[in-house]
Amino acid sequence: MAAKKPKLAVWKFASCDGCQLSILDCEDELLTVASAVDIAYFPEATRAATRGPYDLSLVEGSITTPHDAERIHQVRRQSRYLVTIGACATAGGIQALRNFRDVKRFLSIVYARPDYIETLSKSTPIAEHVFVDYELRGCPVNKYQLLEVISALLNQRKPVIPNHAVCVECKLRQHVCVMVARGTPCLGPATQAGCGALCPGYARGCYGCFGPKESANPPALSAGLVRLGVTEDGLVRAFRSFNAAADVFRRESELHERPNP
Amino acid sequence: MSRTLTIDHVTRIEGHAKITVELDDEGRVADARFHVTQVRGFEKFVEGRPYYEMPAITARICGICPVSHLLASVKACDEIMAVRIPEPAQLLRQLLHCAQFVQSHALSFFYLSAPDLLLGMDGDPAARNVVGLAQKHPELARDGIALRKFGQQAIERLAGERVHPSWTVPGGVNKPLAAEDRDFILGELPIARSIARRTLKFFRGALDRYRDEIEHFGNQSTRYAALTGVDGNFAIYDGLLRFKDADGNLLATVKRPADYARWIGEATMPGTYLKAPYFKPVGYPAGIYRVGPLARLNVAEQCGTPEADAELAEYRQRFGRMPRSAFLFHYARLIEALYCIERMEQLLEEPDILSPHVRATAGVNALEGVGIAEAPRGVLIHHYRVDEQGAIRWANLIIATGHNNLAIRQSVKQVAERYLDGRQLTEGMLNRVQAVVRAFDPCLSCSTHALGLPPLEIRLLSAAGEVLHAVKV
Ligand code: SF4
Ligand code: SF4
Numbered sequence: 126m127a128a129k130k131p132k133l134a135v136w137k138f139a140s141c142d143g144c145q146l147s148i149l150d151c152e153d154e155l156l157t158v159a160s161a162v163d164i165a166y167f168p169e170a171t172r173a174a175t176r177g178p179y180d181l182s183l184v185e186g187s188i189t190t191p192h193d194a195e196r197i198h199q200v201r202r203q204s205r206y207l208v209t210i211g212a213c214a215t216a217g218g219i220q221a222l223r224n225f226r227d228v229k230r231f232l233s234i235v236y237a238r239p240d241y242i243e244t245l246s247k248s249t250p251i252a253e254h255v256f257v258d259y260e261l262r263g264c265p266v267n268k269y270q271l272l273e274v275i276s277a278l279l280n281q282r283k284p285v286i287p288n289h290a291v292c293v294e295c296k297l298r299q300h301v302c303v304m305v306a307r308g309t310p311c312l313g314p315a316t317q318a319g320c321g322a323l324c325p326g327y328a329r330g331c332y333g334c335f336g337p338k339e340s341a342n343p344p345a346l347s348a349g350l351v352r353l354g355v356t357e358d359g360l361v362r363a364f365r366s367f368n369a370a371a372d373v374f375r376r377e378s379e380l381h382e383r384p385n386p
Numbered sequence: 387m388s389r390t391l392t393i394d395h396v397t398r399i400e401g402h403a404k405i406t407v408e409l410d411d412e413g414r415v416a417d418a419r420f421h422v423t424q425v426r427g428f429e430k431f432v433e434g435r436p437y438y439e440m441p442a443i444t445a446r447i448c449g450i451c452p453v454s455h456l457l458a459s460v461k462a463c464d465e466i467m468a469v470r471i472p473e474p475a476q477l478l479r480q481l482l483h484c485a486q487f488v489q490s491h492a493l494s495f496f497y498l499s500a501p502d503l504l505l506g507m508d509g510d511p512a513a514r515n516v517v518g519l520a521q522k523h524p525e526l527a528r529d530g531i532a533l534r535k536f537g538q539q540a541i542e543r544l545a546g547e548r549v550h551p552s553w554t555v556p557g558g559v560n561k562p563l564a565a566e567d568r569d570f571i572l573g574e575l576p577i578a579r580s581i582a583r584r585t586l587k588f589f590r591g592a593l594d595r596y597r598d599e600i601e602h603f604g605n606q607s608t609r610y611a612a613l614t615g616v617d618g619n620f621a622i623y624d625g626l627l628r629f630k631d632a633d634g635n636l637l638a639t640v641k642r643p644a645d646y647a648r649w650i651g652e653a654t655m656p657g658t659y660l661k662a663p664y665f666k667p668v669g670y671p672a673g674i675y676r677v678g679p680l681a682r683l684n685v686a687e688q689c690g691t692p693e694a695d696a697e698l699a700e701y702r703q704r705f706g707r708m709p710r711s712a713f714l715f716h717y718a719r720l721i722e723a724l725y726c727i728e729r730m731e732q733l734l735e736e737p738d739i740l741s742p743h744v745r746a747t748a749g750v751n752a753l754e755g756v757g758i759a760e761a762p763r764g765v766l767i768h769h770y771r772v773d774e775q776g777a778i779r780w781a782n783l784i785i786a787t788g789h790n791n792l793a794i795r796q797s798v799k800q801v802a803e804r805y806l807d808g809r810q811l812t813e814g815m816l817n818r819v820q821a822v823v824r825a826f827d828p829c830l831s832c833s834t835h836a837l838g839l840p841p842l843e844i845r846l847l848s849a850a851g852e853v854l855h856a857v858k859v
Contacts, residue, residue, distance in 0.1 A: 140449075141446050141447060141448050141449040141450075141452075142448065142449040142450055143446070143448075143449020143450075143452065144449065145449075146449050146450065146493075149493070149497065149534075150538060153535075159517045160517075164517070218446070219428075219431075219443060219446045220427060220428075220431070222431035222432075223427050223430070223431050226430070226431060264446065265449065323546050323552060324552055326546060327546060327552060327553055327560050327561050328560060328561070329552065329560065332442065362434075362435060362436075362439075366439075366443070367446065
């Protein structure tokens with residue numbers, strides 16, 4: 126049966142490339158994936174650029190320039206499904222820390238001629254600009270979850286991605302809870318699973334790189350963290366990292382911010 | 387009137403950039419510039435964060451070589467804590483670093499360069515990728531995938547995650563190596579070594595086909611900078627930063643990381659976020675130096691492992707003691723990959739490698755720290771200042787593509803002088819400009835820690851700053 130292969134495109138906005146490189150990390154599956162889909166646009170891996178429309182667009186990175194704010198609409202128009210991959214595309218990424226600062230000021234400190242550079246004052250997730258069919262979490266994404274999303278959407282089904290907390294993964298892997306056993310602050314209870322409880326596996330607290338889990342309860346977590354000695358400033362920083370612009374985390378960080386910085 | 391003509395997209399350099407060529411009143415080339423026009427702003431938004439968060443944050447600068455950022459960052463943090471990390475932790479960090487060089491060089495050679503080198507620059511662009519390579523040279527593509535996987539798996543065994551490892555921490559690493567993981571990596575090692583050997587042999591055989599490229603791609607006379615061991619041999623994790631001139635004379639040895647600023651100045655150029663470091667004793671803009679695989683092999687006396695040294699001797703026999711051509715990056719990378727595999731074996735056989743003593747703990751004992759490590763593309767410097775509580779007050783990051791900024795500008799200018807025809811950017815010139823820029827293998831994720839740039843755009847400006855011609859490639 127010579128059905129036409131679905132066309133896949135990979136787009137990049139402000140990001141580190143880590144998420145799209147996860148595609149190349151699927152070594153064993155790489156050639157299989159490549160034979161099942163027509164990789165129509167993937168600047169990191171191939172020079173080929175086939176015209177749209179594309180059946181599936183994977184978008185990495187956040188929107189930080191006026192040019193990108195327009196470009197994402199073009200991507201949307203050409204794509205049947207649009208999936209954001211990673212914390213940058215889904216929640217603005219680590220660069221969204223600038224959303225809490227005066228960008229103009231910091232540009233002029235680092236760089237001599239800021240007037241040349243066009244940058245928006247905020248780093249925003251893709252979904253603030255266009256409709257997104259599915260958001261894959263993580264900084265970086267989990268490559269097996271990525272394969273699952275690709276194959277689910279190309280087969281017209283819903284991706285099977287758990288939305289419970291990192292805590293559940295700790296239990297599944299029989300990690301000792303770092304918070305209860307060692308008093309190490311951990312965002313696991315409010316963070317979506319997907320990483321396999323990587324940090325607790327190294328006796329470290331989770332710092333929330335997969336972003337808030339569904340119906341997370343950050344205020345309860347904050348209260349627990351305070352009991353472990355985390356300061357108000359510490360709470361602001363804890364919720365303000367790789368998913369700083371994710372609503373639930375942003376609100377929680379703002380709650381603990383002192384009124385006059 | 388300016389005419390815009392759009393040709394192929396510059397792909398497979400990681401990230402995108404913009405180049406301008408400026409003319410003087412007589413219409414001659416006055417200057418060229420390499421721009422990075424977007425910023426993620428790491429140096430500023432980290433202010434106020436505790437220093438021990440820096441490794442995890444700065445690893446997100448670049449998904450291609452996160453391990454290099456991690457290591458430069460933890461080394462700067464070690465200085466802030468004023469600790470000497472336990473020997474086994476040193477070994478483990480080196481092991482991680484070698485593994486990342488193997489994976490990154492494999493990515494660069496097999497996924498990004500080999501398709502062009504082997505399928506021909508004029509081949510069908512749609513097939514010029516690792517998949518096309520798999521059809522034409524299946525063994526080579528399989529080798530490439532296997533070699534990258536070897537490096538990535540070693541990273542995963544050590545650090546749990548491949549893109550942004552969270553195992554490396556200030557003061558050491560936070561989990562000893564398990565015997566089972568050591569044995570696993572040792573078990574995979576012979577295959578990786580034979581891939582590196584095979585590929586080198588294959589590449590040497592193909593070299594004659596590239597005589598033209600070797601002669602013309604970034605064949606510049608510049609200074610070189612690289613880390614070396616105290617003995618002057620190849621080093622990537624720790625050592626002394628040394629500068630040599632184009633003839634191989636030693637110009638400077640940076641004894642302590644914190645002294646880098648005595649030798650490296652940083653200029654800013656209008657219109658780009660990428661700063662332009664220069665060799666201070668010579669000044670700006672003449673103080674051009676290059677970093678990266680070519681520079682490392684030029685600055686080092688020897689590699690220090692038997693097979694890589696034999697390969698290095700052969701390389702020097704072919705191209706001299708101080709080769710200049712940026713095309714040789716490919717060759718140098720393969721030698722480095724072989725070195726790293728050999729070095730990994732040595733490290734894994736160290737008696738202390740499984741020791742549980744892998745982490746020193748301390749608070750803030752110094753208000754400043756500098757970490758220097760080699761990234762696959764060249765010297766990487768992280769420099770932090772903190773307050774008494776350990777919150778970052780100021781940070782400066784100098785990345786490989788930055789060090790090469792002036793050299794890139796010089797070679798673009800040379801190409802423009804030679805090939806510019808009147809007020810139009812011709813195809814011949816564009817291809818060559820692309821080729822020299824690509825030869826530097828600029829990583830724009832790292833460049834000012836920005837990404838998501840528009841594709842490479844080349845603009846020709848008149849003396850008055852008017853755009854005469856712009857092309858997106
Ligand atoms: S989400 Fe993290 S890993 Fe992915 S592109 Fe952004 S910074 Fe890189
Ligand atoms: S434990 Fe938390 S911070 Fe660590 S990888 Fe998982 S989600 Fe990310």
